[in-house]
Amino acid sequence: MPGISKKGRQMPASPIRKLVPYAEEAKKKGTQVIHLNIGQPDIKTPKIALDAVRNHNIEVLAYSMTEGSEAYRTKIAAYYEKKDIHVTSNEIIVTTGGSEALSFVMGTIMDADDEIIIPEPFYANYNGFATALGVKVVPIVSKIDDNFALPPISDFEKLITSKTKAILICNPGNPTGYLYSEQEIKQLAELVKKHNLFLIADEVYREFTYDGREHYSILQEDGLEEHAIIVDSVSKRYSMCGARIGCLVSKNKTVVQTALKFAQARLSPPTFAQIASEAALETPQSYFNDVIHEYAERRDILISELQKLPGVRVAIPQGAFYCVVELPVSNSDDFAQWLLEKFEMDGHTVMVAPAAGFYATNGLGTNQIRIAYVLEKPLLIKAVQILGEALKKYSN
Numbered sequence: 559m560p561g562i563s564k565k566g567r568q569m570p571a572s573p574i575r576k577l578v579p580y581a582e583e584a585k586k587k588g589t590q591v592i593h594l595n596i597g598q599p600d601i602k603t604p605k606i607a608l609d610a611v612r613n614h615n616i617e618v619l620a621y622s623m624t625e626g627s628e629a630y631r632t633k634i635a636a637y638y639e640k641k642d643i644h645v646t647s648n649e650i651i652v653t654t655g656g657s658e659a660l661s662f663v664m665g666t667i668m669d670a671d672d673e674i675i676i677p678e679p680f681y682a683n684y685n686g687f688a689t690a691l692g693v694k695v696v697p698i699v700s701k702i703d704d705n706f707a708l709p710p711i712s713d714f715e716k717l718i719t720s721k722t723k724a725i726l727i728c729n730p731g732n733p734t735g736y737l738y739s740e741q742e743i744k745q746l747a748e749l750v751k752k753h754n755l756f757l758i759a760d761e762v763y764r765e766f767t768y769d770g771r772e773h774y775s776i777l778q779e780d781g782l783e784e785h786a787i788i789v790d791s792v793s794k795r796y797s798m799c800g801a802r803i804g805c806l807v808s809k810n811k812t813v814v815q816t817a818l819k820f821a822q823a824r825l826s827p828p829t830f831a832q833i834a835s836e837a838a839l840e841t842p843q844s845y846f847n848d849v850i851h852e853y854a855e856r857r858d859i860l861i862s863e864l865q866k867l868p869g870v871r872v873a874i875p876q877g878a879f880y881c882v883v884e885l886p887v888s889n890s891d892d893f894a895q896w897l898l899e900k901f902e903m904d905g906h907t908v909m910v911a912p913a914a915g916f917y918a919t920n921g922l923g924t925n926q927i928r929i930a931y932v933l934e935k936p937l938l939i940k941a942v943q944i945l946g947e948a949l950k951k952y953s954n
Contacts (some may be wrong), residue, residue, distance in 0.1 A: 580898035599797040610837030626652020630836040656791030656804035679916035699916035706734035708742040723755035733928035735875020740774040763789040763878035783809040802830040863942035
């Protein structure tokens with residue numbers, strides 16, 4: 559048979575989705591699977607967004623502008639203005655999800671074998687985008703002992719070479735839920751200016767911060783105009799994962815003009831999804847107040863229940879809706895598969911995301927999992943009870 563590309567062979571499988579076949583088999587056997595593995599919010603999409611699609615009067619579903627509709631980009635700029643991020647519609651490219659935005663960014667600023675430094679654990683698809691483009695991920699370890707805070711800047715400097723083009727952070731973080739402080743952003747800003755690098759921030763969870771903390775964007779930092787690139791998305795903010803609408807934002811004109819050429823190759827972002835996303839920008843603040851309150855309560859209950867389990871350690875998320883949990887097992891991949899294949903409690907089991915897939919360094923995260931607290935509170939409590947019983951049985 560014809561051969562598969564080296565790049566194709568190297569593409570990593572999703573640690574979130576690779577266990578799906580085992581979950582489907584468990585469901586066929588009648589076991590109810592509680593999904594803690596994927597960040598699909600159960601919060602309802604704002605009605606205003608869905609109504610905008612229902613009430614459209616389009617007669618020809620034509621291509622939109624490559625960079626996204628002018629009306630939508632203008633409203634995105636107004637949204638950022640409220641967040642103390644001052645950009646214009648010409649500094650925004652609408653993309654097919656935040657994923658495409660990141661792919662465009664990597665293609666725009668990096669060539670094959672160039673290097674990008676990313677604190678790990680990180681969103682697993684960063685590895686996939688880098689592999690697809692021939693870019694080398696250089697991981698820098700953040701630790702559960704430090705709640706996954708930014709590693710020391712001196713550790714970053716040790717990793718910078720002539721091939722280094724950028725530092726990438728997710729703020730708040732997936733899978734850790736860590737929220738970078740203004741001081742940490744300022745430290746990174748000084749570093750990228752000193753070494754003439756790009757600073758890329760995946761800010762798709764910007765709205766979700768807890769305990770009175772506030773998000774500080776890299777585009778709020780003076781002097782980063784030529785260095786800063788934001789990746790954003792409507793997926794989590796408005797519980798619109800299926801819309802597949804995101805954007806790339808930068809004040810660096812060359813970056814935007816170059817990324818536009820990548821966007822032209824895929825023609826345009828989807829029209830109906832842009833209509834929904836534009837309408838979603840009219841969502842009242844009360845919606846977010848309620849959502850943030852709900853997630854904060856879910857977090858508190860989840861953490862409280864997990865801390866009751868012997869041998870379990872958990873980092874305290876300050877944003878997003880994920881946490882990394884360290885288990886008293888040697889191989890969380892094996893444990894996660896065992897949960898689906900061989901364990902049930904009262905007809906239920908849980909599906910988790912093994913954390914090794916969120917690390918680029920071999921051997922790290924092998925006893926950790928990521929939990930997404932996107933389920934109602936009683937279900938989270940039940941899921942942790944199942945996890946506790948499963949750990950007892952698995953260790954025996």
